[in-house]
Amino acid sequence: MSQTFTKSMARNIFYGGSLFFFLLFIALSVDTSEAIPKQNAKAIITPQVAMGKRIWEDNDCIGCHTILGEGAYFAPELGNVYKRFGNSTDAIKAFIKSRPKNGIPGRRSMPQFNFNEKQLSAIAAFLKYASEIDTNGWPPNIQG
Amino acid sequence: MKYQSQAVAKYYFIAAIALFVGQILFGLIMGLQYVMGDFLFPEIPFNVARMVHTNLLIVWLLFGFMGSAYYLVPEEAETELFSPKLALIMFWVFLAAGVLTILGYLMVPYATLADITGNSLLPTMGREFLEQPTITKIGIVVVALAFLFNIGMTALKGRKTVITLVLLIGLLGLAVFFLFSFYNPINLVKDKFYWWWVVHLWVEGVWELILGAILAFVLIKTTGVDREVIEKWLYIIIAMSLITGIIGTGHHYYWIGTPRYWQWWGSIFSAMEPIPFFMMTIFAFNMVNQRRRNHPNQAAVLWALGTSVMAFLGAGVWGFMHTLAPVNYYTHGTQITAAHGHLAFFGAYVMIVLTMISYAMPMLRGREAANSNKSQVVEMWSFWLMTVSMVFITLFLTGAGIAQVYLQRYSDTPQAFMVVQEKLATFYWMREVAGVVFLIGLITYISSFFVGGKEAEEIA
Numbered sequence A: 001m002s003q004t005f006t007k008s009m010a011r012n013i014f015y016g017g018s019l020f021f022f023l024l025f026i027a028l029s030v031d032t033s034e035a036i037p038k039q040n041a042k043a044i045i046t047p048q049v050a051m052g053k054r055i056w057e058d059n060d061c062i063g064c065h066t067i068l069g070e071g072a073y074f075a076p077e078l079g080n081v082y083k084r085f086g087n088s089t090d091a092i093k094a095f096i097k098s099r100p101k102n103g104i105p106g107r108r109s110m111p112q113f114n115f116n117e118k119q120l121s122a123i124a125a126f127l128k129y130a131s132e133i134d135t136n137g138w139p140p141n142i143q144g
Numbered sequence B: 001m002k003y004q005s006q007a008v009a010k011y012y013f014i015a016a017i018a019l020f021v022g023q024i025l026f027g028l029i030m031g032l033q034y035v036m037g038d039f040l041f042p043e044i045p046f047n048v049a050r051m052v053h054t055n056l057l058i059v060w061l062l063f064g065f066m067g068s069a070y071y072l073v074p075e076e077a078e079t080e081l082f083s084p085k086l087a088l089i090m091f092w093v094f095l096a097a098g099v100l101t102i103l104g105y106l107m108v109p110y111a112t113l114a115d116i117t118g119n120s121l122l123p124t125m126g127r128e129f130l131e132q133p134t135i136t137k138i139g140i141v142v143v144a145l146a147f148l149f150n151i152g153m154t155a156l157k158g159r160k161t162v163i164t165l166v167l168l169i170g171l172l173g174l175a176v177f178f179l180f181s182f183y184n185p186i187n188l189v190k191d192k193f194y195w196w197w198v199v200h201l202w203v204e205g206v207w208e209l210i211l212g213a214i215l216a217f218v219l220i221k222t223t224g225v226d227r228e229v230i231e232k233w234l235y236i237i238i239a240m241s242l243i244t245g246i247i248g249t250g251h252h253y254y255w256i257g258t259p260r261y262w263q264w265w266g267s268i269f270s271a272m273e274p275i276p277f278f279m280m281t282i283f284a285f286n287m288v289n290q291r292r293r294n295h296p297n298q299a300a301v302l303w304a305l306g307t308s309v310m311a312f313l314g315a316g317v318w319g320f321m322h323t324l325a326p327v328n329y330y331t332h333g334t335q336i337t338a339a340h341g342h343l344a345f346f347g348a349y350v351m352i353v354l355t356m357i358s359y360a361m362p363m364l365r366g367r368e369a370a371n372s373n374k375s376q377v378v379e380m381w382s383f384w385l386m387t388v389s390m391v392f393i394t395l396f397l398t399g400a401g402i403a404q405v406y407l408q409r410y411s412d413t414p415q416a417f418m419v420v421q422e423k424l425a426t427f428y429w430m431r432e433v434a435g436v437v438f439l440i441g442l443i444t445y446i447s448s449f450f451v452g453g454k455e456a457e458e459i460a
């Protein structure tokens, strides 16, 4: 690099640029924090949804599935599973409940978690909640 | 080795390599589960193998970064490490915490682990890459603080160089952003929003400072180019990293319930994120071309050049491929993401740690400056085996990803996820074969430490 461009100029660009864009990022994040509840007014968080999210986490569902496109790519997207299953929480519960304990020979299968009725309802409520988040039109179609 | 206390780095490097082996074995298990769904089911479900694979990766990279800092900072500061004893205690604490956590994943169902570690008191588990029990996370913070204190005190009492400063800012940022792993709101959108403050602001933010600092250090040592020149490059590279990378976080905020304006912010800034990686490539090749001496450790030079190229390919090219919002609309959360994740992590962070180990380990093992020719030849073989097989893993996953996007998302008659997965089996088999070659490369790498130990060094 040329002599007219000195190390101290490079250093100032680093400190000045980083600070400026970090502050801009904070400002955008504050605005986003305020916008999230408005944008997702339809996605209501009930105590049941809250319980469902904990069950989702305590069983590491994200280790196989994506939700809103994030997670693992081994099993189907679940952000829109409520809609894919015909807007039915019962269908979700029935699916989770009926997984064979020892899997399906030769195929990928989901574990049997032995959830009780209350847990099943909570996880289904959580997935219904996820499907009501306004994702700017993603995914492109119902297959996720 | 100029300072006795640099020797602690050796522990960190050995642990890093050992955990690396574990990571790859679990990668191969998952690769097989992709095509033989019932493999090890229900003993090791896919999600368990995955958390072992990714958490081992993160933990061994952290061991690598810490080892690098313990080697680099005393040398730059021209003084002994503040407390080698603290460094050793923290080594054992971190190793124990890491091993216990992995054993926890493997021995009991995850829900049981969450239960016995009291996850309900401060729920942080069950999110991608942040699967560790909350107490493990607290342990990581404690180790990080002790480490930063040790390194910081060392830097303070000695010569202050730009490389040390940049490395310290990067490591401090690593610790600070990790704190967001403790914030886990019920609101899924907010949870995801701040989750990226750990994941994205690490790999496309502060970790790039660590990468740049280590690369600059190894280049100064192996090329003898004037420090002023190298430091100017370093500043401008990391300036570009943060200027593009911070707002670039927006490329994860397109479809998670956040405002639409992120499609503009994210696309524009993340499209510029390849620039610092490209500058690193130019930088490394320029410095090697302008070298004032031929360092006897040619393997280390190869790793350094390789890092600069592969980081640009994995992060820069494969990142750019899916970063614009209209493209990401189709590729989001597909095998394209997995392809990029592999090449970027390998090219940037795996390779920089291996660069540092390659440079430092001969001295840590009591040699003058380099391993014997024989050992270096084996090491260079391992470089090519691992690098080329990782390129093939990436290409096969990219092929799978393109087919997946078309069949599941783009065609007029979109097909179900599992139906599409069946059709991609050939790609996944080829990925697994490339993965086996990677493992062979890793075994070759380890064997390079055990050959030609008695032979003399080349006089360059």
Ligand code: HEM
Pocket: A071, A072, A073, A074, B024, B027, B028, B030, B031, B034, B050, B053, B054, B057, B337, B338, B341, B342, B345, B346, B347, B350, B431, B432, B434, B435, B436, B438, B439
């Ligand atoms: C033998 C070679 C390897 C194989 C067969 C392998 C296989 C896999 C598989 C199957 C997944 C899970 C994908 C999913 O969620 O569906 C994965 C994830 C991952 N692996 Fe590997 N892996 C290998 C080596 C590596 C290496 C060397 C690295 C580090 C550079 C790495 C880093 C990662 C990362 C970061 C993820 C998470 C990716 C994401 O979330 O997009 N893997 N790997």
Ligand code: HEM
Pocket: A069, A070, A071, B128, B203, B204, B251, B252, B270, B271, B273, B274, B311, B314, B315, B316, B318, B319, B320, B321, B322, B323, B324, B328, B331, B332, B333, B334, B337, B340, B341, B342, B344, B345, B348, B349
């Ligand atoms: C060394 C630096 C980088 C590393 C280690 C890295 C690693 C990763 C990983 C592991 C993921 C998957 C995260 C998940 O599981 O959800 C990811 C996602 C992504 N990365 Fe990177 N990355 C790097 C740099 C970049 C750069 C420079 C760009 C852009 C030019 C980029 C663009 C993206 C995008 C757009 C996604 C989201 C993919 C999706 O929508 O599914 N990355 N990256």
Ligand SMILES: [Fe+2]
Pocket: B200, B204, B248, B249, B251, B252
């Ligand atoms: Fe990112």
